[in-house]
Amino acid sequence: MSRSPRLLLASSSPRRLALLRQIHLMPAVLPVDVDESVLEGEAPEAYVRRLALAKAQAGQTRADDAEAWVVAADTTVVAGGQILGKPTSFADAQRIWALLPSPDHCVYTGIAVIHGDHIEVEVVSTRVEFLLIPEADQLAYWNSDEPKDKAGAYAVQGRAAQYVKSLHGSYTNVVGLPLAETVALLRRANYPLWE
Numbered sequence: 001m002s003r004s005p006r007l008l009l010a011s012s013s014p015r016r017l018a019l020l021r022q023i024h025l026m027p028a029v030l031p032v033d034v035d036e037s038v039l040e041g042e043a044p045e046a047y048v049r050r051l052a053l054a055k056a057q058a059g060q061t062r063a064d065d066a067e068a069w070v071v072a073a074d075t076t077v078v079a080g081g082q083i084l085g086k087p088t089s090f091a092d093a094q095r096i097w098a099l100l101p102s103p104d105h106c107v108y109t110g111i112a113v114i115h116g117d118h119i120e121v122e123v124v125s126t127r128v129e130f131l132l133i134p135e136a137d138q139l140a141y142w143n144s145d146e147p148k149d150k151a152g153a154y155a156v157q158g159r160a161a162q163y164v165k166s167l168h169g170s171y172t173n174v175v176g177l178p179l180a181e182t183v184a185l186l187r188r189a190n191y192p193l194w195e
């Protein structure tokens with residue numbers, strides 16, 4: 001299938017690319033690197049919005065095509081009042097897993113679409129009821145590598161599906177790119193979706 005016209009995904013996440021490909025959008029991919037530190041007192045919505053925009057802007061700056069539609073996103077997990085990023089070690093993952101079923105947590109994704117000076121940004125949240133990962137499973141799950149590069153130290157699309165009791169909202173949001181909202185932003189930015 002040929003590449004979608006002038007669509008650029010500013011991300012190194014294979015999940016985001018796979019989600020766009022699922023709906024037959026075939027972006028060029030440009031990994032970007034932005035500082036993901038949380039600002040003092042920053043709310044989760046503000047945090048993912050800021051990072052999604054920063055990633056899209058970094059993508060636009062580095063793009064060969066100044067007329068490209070640039071898509072970027074940032075996903076974070078919030079539990080027990082804390083913004084939980086990616087785990088830095090097994091012990092850190094265990095700390096995060098203990099917070100996930102309290103009795104639920106929220107996954108937030110900021111999405112940004114930029115085309116020229118047209119900017120669209122939105123935040124989507126999904127509530128997830130998550131079980132305590134049995135202690136006997138924890139090391140094996142860590143060693144599967146699935147939790148290591150994921151916000152909240154789990155991937156709903158992989159082995160962790162067995163710990164997800166219910167999910168309220170967008171499933172693709174939890175995986176890293178809420179598709180209905182992303183397409184809505186592309187539409188608002190006049191992206192030629194069916195070309």
Ligand SMILES: Cc1cn([C@H]2C[C@H](O)[C@@H](COP(=O)(O)OP(=O)(O)OP(=O)(O)O)O2)c(=O)[nH]c1=O
Nearest residue numbers: 011012013074075150151154155156174175176
């Ligand atoms: C909660 C959860 C997160 N994730 C992933 C989505 C994101 O890729 C990652 C959160 O990290 P992000 O910083 O949002 O994204 P990234 O570093 O993977 O990629 P980039 O910044 O280059 O776009 O966690 C899952 O794949 N499944 C899940 O169930």
